[in-house]
Amino acid sequence: MHRFCDTIGRETPVGEVWGVIKRMSGVRREWDYPVLTSGEDVAVTDEEKAEMMAKAFVQVHSSANLSEGQRGRENTREEHPGVLDRREDVNDALNAPFTRAEVKRAIGKAGLTSPGKDEVCYVMLGHLSDEAMDKVLVLYNRVWEEGKLPGSWKEAVVVTIRKPRKDPTKPTSYRPIALTSHVCNYGEQRASIATSEWVQEG
Template structure:
Protein backbone atom coordinates (compact mmCIF):
# COMPACT_ATOMS: atom_id res chain seq x y z
CA UNK A 1 0.00 0.00 0.00
CA UNK A 2 1.24 3.48 -0.85
CA UNK A 3 0.56 6.86 0.71
CA UNK A 4 2.04 8.54 3.74
CA UNK A 5 4.05 5.98 5.70
CA UNK A 6 2.88 7.60 8.94
CA UNK A 7 -0.64 6.35 8.17
CA UNK A 8 0.66 2.77 8.34
CA UNK A 9 2.77 3.14 11.48
CA UNK A 10 1.23 2.20 14.80
CA UNK A 11 2.06 3.66 18.23
CA UNK A 12 2.63 1.59 21.34
CA UNK A 13 -0.69 0.01 22.30
CA UNK A 14 -2.06 -0.29 25.82
CA UNK A 15 -5.00 -2.40 26.92
CA UNK A 16 -5.82 -3.14 30.56
CA UNK A 17 -2.26 -2.13 31.51
CA UNK A 18 -0.80 -4.63 29.03
CA UNK A 19 1.59 -2.89 26.64
CA UNK A 20 2.35 -3.90 23.04
CA UNK A 21 5.62 -2.48 21.73
CA UNK A 22 6.79 -4.63 18.82
CA UNK A 23 4.76 -5.13 15.65
CA UNK A 24 4.25 -8.75 16.61
CA UNK A 25 2.83 -7.74 20.01
CA UNK A 26 0.60 -5.13 18.36
CA UNK A 27 -0.76 -7.70 15.91
CA UNK A 28 -1.57 -10.03 18.79
CA UNK A 29 -3.34 -7.31 20.79
CA UNK A 30 -5.31 -6.02 17.80
CA UNK A 31 -6.50 -9.44 16.64
CA UNK A 32 -7.69 -10.25 20.16
CA UNK A 33 -9.55 -6.95 20.25
CA UNK A 34 -11.25 -7.59 16.90
CA UNK A 35 -12.20 -11.15 17.88
CA UNK A 36 -13.75 -9.88 21.12
CA UNK A 37 -16.06 -7.59 19.12
CA UNK A 38 -17.73 -10.72 17.64
CA UNK A 39 -17.53 -12.87 20.77
CA UNK A 40 -20.49 -14.66 22.30
CA UNK A 41 -19.21 -13.31 25.63
CA UNK A 42 -20.87 -10.01 24.69
CA UNK A 43 -24.27 -11.67 25.11
CA UNK A 44 -26.20 -11.43 28.36
CA UNK A 45 -27.79 -14.49 29.94
CA UNK A 46 -31.20 -13.35 28.68
CA UNK A 47 -29.87 -13.00 25.12
CA UNK A 48 -28.25 -16.44 25.20
CA UNK A 49 -31.54 -17.96 26.41
CA UNK A 50 -33.42 -16.12 23.66
CA UNK A 51 -31.18 -17.55 20.96
CA UNK A 52 -31.46 -21.03 22.44
CA UNK A 53 -35.27 -20.88 22.50
CA UNK A 54 -35.37 -19.77 18.87
CA UNK A 55 -32.93 -22.53 17.94
CA UNK A 56 -35.09 -25.19 19.62
CA UNK A 57 -38.25 -23.86 17.97
CA UNK A 58 -36.54 -24.32 14.60
CA UNK A 59 -34.72 -27.58 15.25
CA UNK A 60 -33.38 -29.28 12.12
CA UNK A 61 -33.59 -26.26 9.83
CA UNK A 62 -29.82 -25.97 9.48
CA UNK A 63 -29.46 -29.44 7.99
CA UNK A 64 -28.27 -29.58 4.39
CA UNK A 65 -31.11 -28.80 1.99
CA UNK A 66 -31.87 -30.88 -1.08
CA UNK A 67 -32.20 -29.03 -4.36
CA UNK A 68 -35.52 -28.08 -5.89
CA UNK A 69 -36.48 -26.85 -9.33
CA UNK A 70 -36.37 -23.17 -8.39
CA UNK A 71 -34.32 -21.08 -10.84
CA UNK A 72 -32.40 -19.64 -7.90
CA UNK A 73 -30.57 -22.98 -7.57
CA UNK A 74 -29.73 -23.64 -11.23
CA UNK A 75 -26.06 -23.77 -12.28
CA UNK A 76 -24.57 -20.37 -13.09
CA UNK A 77 -24.21 -19.33 -16.73
CA UNK A 78 -21.25 -17.69 -18.46
CA UNK A 79 -23.47 -14.63 -18.94
CA UNK A 80 -23.99 -14.28 -15.19
CA UNK A 81 -20.26 -14.58 -14.61
CA UNK A 82 -19.44 -11.91 -17.21
CA UNK A 83 -22.04 -9.50 -15.82
CA UNK A 84 -20.69 -9.99 -12.31
CA UNK A 85 -17.14 -9.38 -13.54
CA UNK A 86 -18.22 -6.21 -15.39
CA UNK A 87 -19.56 -4.77 -12.12
CA UNK A 88 -16.33 -5.27 -10.18
CA UNK A 89 -14.05 -2.40 -9.23
CA UNK A 90 -10.35 -2.59 -8.61
CA UNK A 91 -9.77 -3.49 -4.97
CA UNK A 92 -6.99 -4.99 -2.92
CA UNK A 93 -6.82 -8.80 -3.13
CA UNK A 94 -6.96 -11.30 -0.31
CA UNK A 95 -4.35 -13.91 0.55
CA UNK A 96 -4.53 -15.50 -2.90
CA UNK A 97 -3.36 -12.16 -4.43
CA UNK A 98 -5.80 -12.53 -7.34
CA UNK A 99 -6.85 -9.06 -8.55
CA UNK A 100 -10.01 -8.19 -10.47
CA UNK A 101 -7.94 -6.62 -13.23
CA UNK A 102 -6.34 -10.03 -13.78
CA UNK A 103 -9.75 -11.72 -14.00
CA UNK A 104 -11.04 -9.12 -16.44
CA UNK A 105 -8.20 -9.90 -18.86
CA UNK A 106 -8.31 -13.70 -18.88
CA UNK A 107 -9.39 -15.57 -22.00
CA UNK A 108 -12.84 -17.02 -22.64
CA UNK A 109 -11.46 -20.50 -21.99
CA UNK A 110 -10.14 -19.49 -18.56
CA UNK A 111 -13.49 -17.91 -17.71
CA UNK A 112 -15.21 -21.19 -18.57
CA UNK A 113 -12.81 -23.03 -16.25
CA UNK A 114 -13.63 -20.57 -13.46
CA UNK A 115 -17.33 -21.13 -14.11
CA UNK A 116 -16.85 -24.91 -13.80
CA UNK A 117 -15.16 -24.32 -10.44
CA UNK A 118 -18.00 -22.08 -9.25
CA UNK A 119 -20.69 -24.55 -10.27
CA UNK A 120 -18.87 -27.39 -8.53
CA UNK A 121 -18.77 -25.32 -5.32
CA UNK A 122 -22.42 -24.37 -5.88
CA UNK A 123 -23.50 -28.00 -6.21
CA UNK A 124 -21.47 -29.25 -3.24
CA UNK A 125 -22.21 -26.30 -0.96
CA UNK A 126 -18.62 -26.25 0.26
CA UNK A 127 -16.37 -23.21 -0.15
CA UNK A 128 -12.57 -23.42 -0.12
CA UNK A 129 -11.30 -22.69 3.39
CA UNK A 130 -9.02 -19.95 2.06
CA UNK A 131 -12.08 -18.07 0.80
CA UNK A 132 -13.27 -17.77 4.41
CA UNK A 133 -10.05 -16.18 5.63
CA UNK A 134 -9.57 -12.41 5.81
CA UNK A 135 -6.49 -10.27 6.18
CA UNK A 136 -7.35 -7.39 8.52
CA UNK A 137 -5.70 -4.01 8.04
CA UNK A 138 -6.28 -1.86 11.16
CA UNK A 139 -7.17 1.75 10.25
CA UNK A 140 -6.98 4.51 12.83
CA UNK A 141 -10.30 6.10 13.74
CA UNK A 142 -9.91 9.88 13.29
CA UNK A 143 -9.61 11.98 16.42
CA UNK A 144 -9.21 9.00 18.75
CA UNK A 145 -6.51 7.84 21.15
CA UNK A 146 -4.55 5.43 18.96
CA UNK A 147 -2.78 3.80 21.89
CA UNK A 148 -6.16 2.15 22.57
CA UNK A 149 -6.60 -0.92 20.32
CA UNK A 150 -10.36 -0.35 20.41
CA UNK A 151 -9.88 2.81 18.35
CA UNK A 152 -8.99 1.00 15.13
CA UNK A 153 -11.40 0.06 12.36
CA UNK A 154 -10.77 -3.40 10.84
CA UNK A 155 -10.66 -3.40 7.04
CA UNK A 156 -10.97 -6.94 5.65
CA UNK A 157 -9.19 -8.12 2.52
CA UNK A 158 -10.79 -11.30 1.20
CA UNK A 159 -10.48 -13.41 -1.93
CA UNK A 160 -11.66 -11.62 -5.07
CA UNK A 161 -12.50 -15.00 -6.58
CA UNK A 162 -14.92 -15.51 -3.70
CA UNK A 163 -16.35 -12.00 -3.99
CA UNK A 164 -16.93 -12.55 -7.70
CA UNK A 165 -19.02 -15.62 -6.90
CA UNK A 166 -20.74 -13.66 -4.14
CA UNK A 167 -21.91 -11.16 -6.76
CA UNK A 168 -23.67 -13.89 -8.70
CA UNK A 169 -25.21 -15.37 -5.55
CA UNK A 170 -26.28 -11.94 -4.32
CA UNK A 171 -27.92 -11.11 -7.64
CA UNK A 172 -30.01 -14.28 -7.49
CA UNK A 173 -30.89 -13.77 -3.84
CA UNK A 174 -31.91 -10.16 -4.49
CA UNK A 175 -34.06 -11.12 -7.47
CA UNK A 176 -35.78 -13.81 -5.39
CA UNK A 177 -36.52 -11.41 -2.53
CA UNK A 178 -37.78 -8.71 -4.89
CA UNK A 179 -39.91 -11.00 -7.07
CA UNK A 180 -41.70 -12.37 -4.02
CA UNK A 181 -41.91 -8.95 -2.28
CA UNK A 182 -40.25 -10.35 0.83
CA UNK A 183 -38.39 -7.24 1.96
CA UNK A 184 -40.54 -4.91 4.08
CA UNK A 185 -41.72 -1.83 2.16
CA UNK A 186 -40.39 0.43 4.93
CA UNK A 187 -36.79 -0.84 4.45
CA UNK A 188 -34.87 1.68 2.33
CA UNK A 189 -31.29 0.51 2.85
CA UNK A 190 -29.53 -1.87 0.44
CA UNK A 191 -32.66 -2.05 -1.75
CA UNK A 192 -32.68 -1.32 -5.46
CA UNK A 193 -34.86 1.66 -6.31
CA UNK A 194 -34.89 2.89 -2.72
CA UNK A 195 -32.61 5.29 -0.87
CA UNK A 196 -32.31 8.03 1.72
CA UNK A 197 -35.14 10.03 0.14
CA UNK A 198 -37.67 7.36 1.18
CA UNK A 199 -37.30 7.79 4.97
CA UNK A 200 -37.24 11.57 4.47
CA UNK A 201 -40.72 11.32 2.95
CA UNK A 202 -41.87 9.98 6.32
CA UNK A 203 -41.54 13.56 7.59
CA UNK A 204 -44.90 14.10 5.90
CA UNK A 205 -46.51 12.70 9.06
CA UNK A 206 -44.92 15.51 11.06
CA UNK A 207 -46.31 18.11 8.63
CA UNK A 208 -49.79 16.56 8.83
CA UNK A 209 -49.58 16.62 12.63
CA UNK A 210 -48.65 20.30 12.52
CA UNK A 211 -51.62 21.13 10.28
CA UNK A 212 -54.05 19.11 12.44
CA UNK A 213 -52.60 20.38 15.75
CA UNK A 214 -51.50 16.87 16.66
CA UNK A 215 -48.38 15.45 18.29
CA UNK A 216 -45.96 12.95 16.80
CA UNK A 217 -44.03 10.72 19.20
CA UNK A 218 -41.15 8.85 17.55
CA UNK A 219 -38.64 6.28 18.76
CA UNK A 220 -35.29 6.01 16.96
CA UNK A 221 -33.67 2.63 17.63
CA UNK A 222 -29.94 1.98 17.65
CA UNK A 223 -28.78 -1.65 17.42
CA UNK A 224 -25.55 -2.39 19.30
CA UNK A 225 -22.90 -4.02 17.09
CA UNK A 226 -25.59 -4.79 14.53
CA UNK A 227 -23.30 -6.36 11.94
CA UNK A 228 -20.57 -7.60 14.29
CA UNK A 229 -22.93 -9.63 16.50
CA UNK A 230 -25.44 -10.79 13.88
CA UNK A 231 -26.60 -14.30 14.79
CA UNK A 232 -25.76 -16.51 11.82
CA UNK A 233 -28.03 -19.41 12.74
CA UNK A 234 -30.91 -16.99 13.20
CA UNK A 235 -30.23 -15.57 9.75
CA UNK A 236 -30.41 -19.03 8.18
CA UNK A 237 -33.70 -19.67 10.00
CA UNK A 238 -35.05 -16.44 8.48
CA UNK A 239 -33.90 -17.51 4.99
CA UNK A 240 -35.62 -20.87 5.45
CA UNK A 241 -38.82 -19.12 6.52
CA UNK A 242 -38.66 -17.11 3.29
CA UNK A 243 -38.68 -20.34 1.30
CA UNK A 244 -34.98 -20.37 0.45
CA UNK A 245 -33.40 -23.83 0.22
CA UNK A 246 -31.21 -25.99 -1.97
CA UNK A 247 -27.87 -24.84 -3.35
CA UNK A 248 -28.19 -21.22 -2.28
CA UNK A 249 -29.09 -22.14 1.31
CA UNK A 250 -26.20 -24.61 1.60
CA UNK A 251 -23.75 -22.14 0.00
CA UNK A 252 -24.74 -19.27 2.31
CA UNK A 253 -24.55 -21.42 5.44
CA UNK A 254 -21.08 -22.64 4.55
CA UNK A 255 -20.06 -19.11 3.56
CA UNK A 256 -20.98 -17.78 7.01
CA UNK A 257 -19.48 -20.60 9.09
CA UNK A 258 -15.92 -21.10 10.30
CA UNK A 259 -14.61 -17.69 9.29
CA UNK A 260 -11.13 -16.66 10.37
CA UNK A 261 -9.09 -13.46 10.42
CA UNK A 262 -5.43 -12.48 10.55
CA UNK A 263 -4.27 -8.97 11.40
CA UNK A 264 -1.43 -7.60 9.32
CA UNK A 265 1.05 -4.92 10.37
CA UNK A 266 3.95 -4.58 7.97
CA UNK A 267 5.07 -8.14 7.28
CA UNK A 268 3.75 -9.53 10.54
CA UNK A 269 0.90 -12.04 10.74
CA UNK A 270 -0.11 -14.33 13.56
CA UNK A 271 -2.20 -17.48 13.55
CA UNK A 272 -5.76 -17.44 12.23
CA UNK A 273 -8.43 -16.55 14.78
CA UNK A 274 -12.06 -17.65 14.50
CA UNK A 275 -14.92 -15.13 14.38
CA UNK A 276 -18.03 -16.34 16.26
CA UNK A 277 -20.74 -13.92 15.11
CA UNK A 278 -21.54 -11.41 12.41
CA UNK A 279 -21.56 -11.15 8.64
CA UNK A 280 -18.17 -10.95 6.89
CA UNK A 281 -16.86 -7.40 6.72
CA UNK A 282 -16.39 -6.20 3.15
CA UNK A 283 -18.51 -9.02 1.73
CA UNK A 284 -20.68 -8.40 -1.33
CA UNK A 285 -23.63 -10.39 0.00
CA UNK A 286 -23.50 -9.17 3.63
CA UNK A 287 -25.78 -6.10 3.17
CA UNK A 288 -28.52 -8.25 1.62
CA UNK A 289 -28.21 -10.84 4.38
CA UNK A 290 -28.46 -8.14 7.02
CA UNK A 291 -31.63 -6.80 5.39
CA UNK A 292 -33.11 -10.31 5.66
CA UNK A 293 -32.16 -10.56 9.32
CA UNK A 294 -33.70 -7.26 10.42
CA UNK A 295 -36.62 -7.41 7.99
CA UNK A 296 -39.38 -8.37 10.46
CA UNK A 297 -38.37 -6.07 13.32
CA UNK A 298 -41.76 -4.30 13.21
CA UNK A 299 -43.83 -7.27 12.05
CA UNK A 300 -45.86 -7.59 15.26
CA UNK A 301 -46.90 -3.92 15.23
CA UNK A 302 -50.22 -2.71 13.85
CA UNK A 303 -50.54 -0.61 10.71
CA UNK A 304 -51.44 2.39 12.89
CA UNK A 305 -47.71 2.85 13.58
CA UNK A 306 -45.41 4.71 11.24
CA UNK A 307 -42.33 2.58 10.48
CA UNK A 308 -39.03 3.18 8.74
CA UNK A 309 -35.78 1.26 8.31
CA UNK A 310 -32.54 2.26 6.67
CA UNK A 311 -30.21 -0.72 7.03
CA UNK A 312 -29.84 -1.04 10.84
CA UNK A 313 -31.39 2.33 11.72
CA UNK A 314 -35.05 1.97 12.68
CA UNK A 315 -37.77 4.47 13.56
CA UNK A 316 -41.24 3.93 14.95
CA UNK A 317 -43.78 6.71 15.44
CA UNK A 318 -47.41 7.49 16.12
CA UNK A 319 -49.42 10.71 15.84
CA UNK A 320 -52.55 11.96 17.54
CA UNK A 321 -53.91 14.56 19.95
CA UNK A 322 -53.87 12.55 23.17
CA UNK A 323 -50.22 12.49 24.27
CA UNK A 324 -50.83 10.03 27.11
CA UNK A 325 -52.47 7.58 24.67
CA UNK A 326 -49.54 7.96 22.26
CA UNK A 327 -47.06 7.19 25.04
CA UNK A 328 -48.98 4.06 26.07
CA UNK A 329 -49.05 2.79 22.48
CA UNK A 330 -45.39 3.63 21.83
CA UNK A 331 -44.41 1.79 25.01
CA UNK A 332 -46.27 -1.27 23.74
CA UNK A 333 -44.38 -0.94 20.47
CA UNK A 334 -41.00 -0.61 22.19
CA UNK A 335 -41.73 -3.70 24.31
CA UNK A 336 -42.56 -5.76 21.21
CA UNK A 337 -39.41 -4.61 19.42
CA UNK A 338 -37.35 -5.45 22.51
CA UNK A 339 -38.82 -8.98 22.62
CA UNK A 340 -38.09 -9.40 18.91
CA UNK A 341 -34.47 -8.43 19.62
CA UNK A 342 -34.12 -11.07 22.35
CA UNK A 343 -35.55 -13.73 20.04
CA UNK A 344 -33.22 -12.94 17.14
CA UNK A 345 -30.05 -11.96 18.94
CA UNK A 346 -30.21 -8.17 18.60
CA UNK A 347 -29.56 -5.77 21.46
CA UNK A 348 -30.61 -2.12 21.39
CA UNK A 349 -28.46 0.61 22.89
CA UNK A 350 -30.28 2.45 25.68
CA UNK A 351 -27.85 5.37 25.41
CA UNK A 352 -28.29 5.84 21.65
CA UNK A 353 -31.97 4.96 21.30
CA UNK A 354 -33.93 8.21 21.52
CA UNK A 355 -37.55 9.33 21.84
CA UNK A 356 -38.61 12.57 20.16
CA UNK A 357 -41.78 14.62 20.51
CA UNK A 358 -42.85 16.80 17.58
CA UNK A 359 -45.50 19.03 19.11
CA UNK A 360 -46.79 22.51 19.92
CA UNK A 361 -47.60 21.38 23.45
CA UNK A 362 -45.41 21.54 26.50
CA UNK A 363 -44.38 18.03 27.50
CA UNK A 364 -44.03 17.37 31.22
CA UNK A 365 -40.95 15.72 32.68
CA UNK A 366 -43.18 12.86 33.85
CA UNK A 367 -43.61 11.64 30.26
CA UNK A 368 -41.26 8.68 29.98
CA UNK A 369 -40.69 5.66 27.78
CA UNK A 370 -38.65 2.61 28.75
CA UNK A 371 -36.38 0.14 27.00
CA UNK A 372 -35.34 -2.96 28.96
CA UNK A 373 -36.93 -1.29 31.99
CA UNK A 374 -34.66 1.76 31.74
CA UNK A 375 -35.70 5.32 30.95
CA UNK A 376 -34.96 6.41 27.38
CA UNK A 377 -34.09 10.10 27.11
CA UNK A 378 -36.76 12.38 25.61
CA UNK A 379 -36.15 15.17 23.13
CA UNK A 380 -38.90 17.72 22.46
CA UNK A 381 -38.73 19.23 18.99
CA UNK A 382 -40.95 21.91 17.55
CA UNK A 383 -43.27 24.14 19.54
CA UNK A 384 -44.90 25.38 16.36
CA UNK A 385 -46.79 28.66 16.51
Protein backbone atom coordinates in the same frame (compact mmCIF):
# COMPACT_ATOMS: atom_id res chain seq x y z
CA MET B 1 6.92 20.52 -5.43
CA HIS B 2 7.66 21.98 -8.87
CA ARG B 3 9.92 19.03 -9.57
CA PHE B 4 7.14 16.58 -8.63
CA CYS B 5 4.56 18.39 -10.78
CA ASP B 6 6.90 18.08 -13.76
CA THR B 7 6.89 14.29 -13.34
CA ILE B 8 3.09 13.86 -13.12
CA GLY B 9 1.66 11.97 -16.06
CA ARG B 10 -1.09 9.51 -16.96
CA GLU B 11 0.80 6.69 -15.24
CA THR B 12 1.23 8.53 -11.91
CA PRO B 13 -0.80 6.77 -9.17
CA VAL B 14 -3.57 8.96 -7.76
CA GLY B 15 -2.60 7.90 -4.24
CA GLU B 16 0.89 9.30 -4.76
CA VAL B 17 -0.51 12.67 -5.85
CA TRP B 18 -2.83 12.86 -2.84
CA GLY B 19 0.07 11.90 -0.58
CA VAL B 20 2.09 14.89 -1.79
CA ILE B 21 -0.93 17.21 -1.39
CA LYS B 22 -1.46 16.03 2.18
CA ARG B 23 2.22 16.48 3.04
CA MET B 24 2.02 20.02 1.70
CA SER B 25 -0.91 20.58 4.08
CA GLY B 26 1.11 19.27 7.00
CA VAL B 27 -0.65 15.88 7.10
CA ARG B 28 1.74 12.95 7.21
CA ARG B 29 0.90 9.27 7.02
CA GLU B 30 1.91 7.18 10.01
CA TRP B 31 2.74 3.71 8.75
CA ASP B 32 4.17 2.41 12.04
CA TYR B 33 1.97 1.67 15.03
CA PRO B 34 3.04 3.18 18.36
CA VAL B 35 3.53 1.07 21.45
CA LEU B 36 0.09 -0.29 22.35
CA THR B 37 -1.31 -0.71 25.83
CA SER B 38 -4.32 -2.63 27.09
CA GLY B 39 -4.79 -2.59 30.84
CA GLU B 40 -1.39 -3.55 32.23
CA ASP B 41 -0.28 -5.26 29.02
CA VAL B 42 2.19 -3.49 26.72
CA ALA B 43 2.89 -4.42 23.09
CA VAL B 44 6.22 -3.28 21.64
CA THR B 45 7.07 -5.62 18.76
CA ASP B 46 4.91 -5.99 15.64
CA GLU B 47 3.99 -9.52 16.70
CA GLU B 48 2.86 -8.32 20.13
CA LYS B 49 0.85 -5.48 18.59
CA ALA B 50 -0.86 -7.84 16.15
CA GLU B 51 -1.72 -10.24 18.98
CA MET B 52 -3.10 -7.45 21.18
CA MET B 53 -5.22 -6.03 18.35
CA ALA B 54 -6.54 -9.49 17.48
CA LYS B 55 -7.65 -10.06 21.07
CA ALA B 56 -9.31 -6.64 21.19
CA PHE B 57 -11.16 -7.23 17.91
CA VAL B 58 -12.36 -10.68 19.01
CA GLN B 59 -13.75 -9.19 22.20
CA VAL B 60 -15.45 -6.25 20.46
CA HIS B 61 -16.95 -8.36 17.67
CA SER B 62 -17.98 -11.29 19.85
CA SER B 63 -21.49 -12.59 19.29
CA ALA B 64 -22.07 -11.93 22.99
CA ASN B 65 -22.02 -8.20 22.17
CA LEU B 66 -24.70 -8.43 19.49
CA SER B 67 -28.03 -6.77 20.15
CA GLU B 68 -31.24 -8.74 19.69
CA GLY B 69 -31.77 -7.18 16.28
CA GLN B 70 -28.33 -8.29 15.11
CA ARG B 71 -28.80 -11.97 15.90
CA GLY B 72 -30.36 -12.71 12.53
CA ARG B 73 -28.79 -16.11 11.92
CA GLU B 74 -29.45 -17.35 15.45
CA ASN B 75 -33.04 -16.07 15.38
CA THR B 76 -33.67 -17.70 12.00
CA ARG B 77 -32.44 -21.06 13.27
CA GLU B 78 -34.64 -20.83 16.36
CA GLU B 79 -37.79 -19.71 14.52
CA HIS B 80 -37.36 -22.06 11.54
CA PRO B 81 -35.42 -25.17 12.53
CA GLY B 82 -33.70 -26.76 9.56
CA VAL B 83 -34.31 -23.82 7.19
CA LEU B 84 -30.57 -23.30 6.67
CA ASP B 85 -29.87 -27.01 6.09
CA ARG B 86 -28.97 -28.09 2.58
CA ARG B 87 -31.79 -29.76 0.67
CA GLU B 88 -30.80 -32.34 -1.91
CA ASP B 89 -34.25 -32.72 -3.47
CA VAL B 90 -34.68 -29.07 -4.48
CA ASN B 91 -34.61 -28.54 -8.25
CA ASP B 92 -35.55 -24.97 -9.10
CA ALA B 93 -34.10 -21.94 -10.85
CA LEU B 94 -32.42 -20.69 -7.69
CA ASN B 95 -30.32 -23.85 -7.46
CA ALA B 96 -29.51 -24.07 -11.17
CA PRO B 97 -25.79 -24.11 -12.10
CA PHE B 98 -24.14 -20.74 -12.70
CA THR B 99 -23.67 -19.64 -16.28
CA ARG B 100 -20.82 -17.72 -17.89
CA ALA B 101 -23.13 -14.78 -18.60
CA GLU B 102 -24.19 -14.55 -14.95
CA VAL B 103 -20.60 -14.55 -13.76
CA LYS B 104 -19.63 -11.83 -16.25
CA ARG B 105 -22.56 -9.74 -15.06
CA ALA B 106 -21.37 -10.13 -11.48
CA ILE B 107 -17.92 -8.87 -12.48
CA GLY B 108 -19.47 -5.80 -14.05
CA LYS B 109 -21.07 -4.93 -10.73
CA ALA B 110 -17.88 -5.38 -8.70
CA GLY B 111 -16.11 -2.31 -7.36
CA LEU B 112 -12.42 -1.48 -7.31
CA THR B 113 -11.29 -2.75 -3.92
CA SER B 114 -8.03 -4.16 -2.61
CA PRO B 115 -7.56 -7.90 -3.20
CA GLY B 116 -7.01 -10.53 -0.54
CA LYS B 117 -4.09 -12.83 0.19
CA ASP B 118 -4.06 -14.35 -3.31
CA GLU B 119 -3.61 -10.83 -4.81
CA VAL B 120 -6.09 -11.62 -7.61
CA CYS B 121 -8.23 -8.54 -8.23
CA TYR B 122 -11.53 -7.94 -10.05
CA VAL B 123 -9.78 -6.26 -12.97
CA MET B 124 -7.77 -9.43 -13.60
CA LEU B 125 -10.93 -11.54 -13.46
CA GLY B 126 -12.62 -9.20 -15.90
CA HIS B 127 -9.92 -9.90 -18.49
CA LEU B 128 -10.17 -13.69 -18.34
CA SER B 129 -10.71 -15.47 -21.65
CA ASP B 130 -13.87 -17.51 -22.10
CA GLU B 131 -11.83 -20.70 -21.69
CA ALA B 132 -10.35 -19.51 -18.39
CA MET B 133 -13.76 -18.24 -17.27
CA ASP B 134 -15.23 -21.69 -17.87
CA LYS B 135 -12.65 -23.20 -15.50
CA VAL B 136 -13.57 -20.66 -12.84
CA LEU B 137 -17.21 -21.48 -13.51
CA VAL B 138 -16.55 -25.16 -12.80
CA LEU B 139 -15.10 -24.15 -9.43
CA TYR B 140 -18.08 -21.94 -8.56
CA ASN B 141 -20.61 -24.61 -9.47
CA ARG B 142 -18.76 -27.21 -7.43
CA VAL B 143 -18.73 -24.90 -4.41
CA TRP B 144 -22.44 -24.17 -4.95
CA GLU B 145 -23.34 -27.85 -5.23
CA GLU B 146 -21.22 -29.13 -2.35
CA GLY B 147 -21.73 -26.15 -0.05
CA LYS B 148 -18.04 -26.09 0.90
CA LEU B 149 -15.58 -23.24 0.43
CA PRO B 150 -11.87 -23.75 -0.31
CA GLY B 151 -9.83 -23.16 2.83
CA SER B 152 -7.95 -20.21 1.31
CA TRP B 153 -11.26 -18.38 0.74
CA LYS B 154 -11.82 -18.34 4.49
CA GLU B 155 -8.58 -16.46 5.08
CA ALA B 156 -8.26 -12.68 4.99
CA VAL B 157 -5.58 -10.04 5.18
CA VAL B 158 -6.60 -7.74 8.02
CA VAL B 159 -5.47 -4.13 7.92
CA THR B 160 -6.32 -1.66 10.64
CA ILE B 161 -7.34 1.97 10.32
CA ARG B 162 -7.29 4.29 13.29
CA LYS B 163 -10.62 5.88 14.11
CA PRO B 164 -10.66 9.70 13.97
CA ARG B 165 -9.51 11.45 17.14
CA LYS B 166 -8.88 8.20 19.02
CA ASP B 167 -5.88 7.37 21.20
CA PRO B 168 -3.34 5.66 18.88
CA THR B 169 -1.90 3.62 21.78
CA LYS B 170 -5.17 1.75 22.40
CA PRO B 171 -5.98 -1.33 20.26
CA THR B 172 -9.70 -0.52 20.40
CA SER B 173 -8.96 2.77 18.61
CA TYR B 174 -8.47 0.85 15.37
CA ARG B 175 -11.04 -0.53 12.95
CA PRO B 176 -10.18 -3.87 11.26
CA ILE B 177 -10.68 -4.13 7.50
CA ALA B 178 -10.65 -7.69 6.14
CA LEU B 179 -9.40 -8.11 2.57
CA THR B 180 -10.82 -11.38 1.29
CA SER B 181 -10.36 -13.27 -1.97
CA HIS B 182 -11.96 -11.48 -4.92
CA VAL B 183 -12.48 -14.86 -6.59
CA CYS B 184 -14.68 -15.82 -3.64
CA ASN B 185 -16.42 -12.42 -3.52
CA TYR B 186 -17.00 -12.72 -7.24
CA GLY B 187 -19.00 -15.89 -6.71
CA GLU B 188 -20.98 -14.25 -3.91
CA GLN B 189 -21.81 -11.37 -6.26
CA ARG B 190 -23.24 -13.80 -8.78
CA ALA B 191 -25.24 -15.69 -6.13
CA SER B 192 -26.62 -12.42 -4.77
CA ILE B 193 -27.69 -11.26 -8.23
CA ALA B 194 -29.29 -14.60 -9.05
CA THR B 195 -31.18 -14.67 -5.75
CA SER B 196 -32.42 -11.10 -6.27
CA GLU B 197 -33.64 -11.90 -9.78
CA TRP B 198 -35.28 -15.12 -8.58
CA VAL B 199 -37.14 -13.23 -5.83
CA GLN B 200 -38.31 -10.55 -8.30
CA GLU B 201 -39.53 -13.14 -10.79
CA GLY B 202 -41.27 -15.11 -8.06
